């Protein structure tokens with residue numbers, strides 16, 4: 001299938017090229033509805049990972065247009081999302097493994113069904129291992145933090161506390177089910193946590209700010225005895241962890257990155273099932289939508305994060321028939 005594809009031709013410079021997208025026996029040929037912009041790929045954009053020229057994009061969702069002979073359970077026209085085969089999501093058509101793809105319900109806006117980051121949220125939840133009556137803290141109410149809040153909302157926890165420095169994000173956290181919000185710019189986080197949990201402190205803290213200095217704050221907020229410190233973010237610098245408190249409190253540090261999953265295909269299945277169940281909501285989280293032709297602009301805003309930026313997506317044909325339309 002003829003397809004446009006975005007190539008990073010040199011660091012910080014994209015170019016749209018034409019390609020022929022082919023697919024194998026065990027693959028689906030998918031027309032891309034959307035592909036999410038992920039901060040991890042800023043590493044590629046800046047030349048820290050990979051070699052140019054290279055394609056990017058792993059948070060894909062699309063419509064099945066052709067199927068390999070060795071795939072089953074799909075029909076042409078199905079909307080699917082799943083694990084990426086390669087980083088080729090910023091294009092019109094991609095080939096994906098049937099066995100790692102899952103059907104999105106017809107009630108879900110196709111451009112909302114970004115499977116891969118939701119798979120990562122499932123892995124984070126596994127690390128948090130919420131138990132009945134736990135107090136949980138989400139540090140950083142970015143997209144991942146907000147999805148985690150959506151999944152953890154409900155009545156299982158004694159408290160689900162969102163911490164950020166942005167009141168708009170905290171308002172969203174509240175809307176999605178956080179029981180308490182703390183603005184770390186204005187409030188003393190340890191005092192507030194002590195008060196909310198009545199001195200118990202947190203059973204788990206999900207660290208999503210990406211700031212290494214916050215890790216020690218998280219350690220302070222955890223209870224004595226097997227509190228779970230869940231590292232959802234990636235960190236650029238080494239920092240120094242307060243090992244004395246880690247040891248004194250017997251804290252468990254869990255890096256909930258893909259290796260933590262043990263079965264990413266199954267975590268992907270779980271993620272799509274929560275999406276189809278209405279647990280994961282995207283309407284207020286996807287803040288910016290770009291055409292494929294504007295990929296350069298898309299990565300620049302991913303980098304600069306203009307006011308109100310939460311999550312950007314590329315919709316190859318934003319003004320085409322399949323785009324369901326919303327702000328951005």
Ligand SMILES: [Zn+2]
Pocket residue numbers: 038039040058059116117
């Ligand atoms: Zn990603």
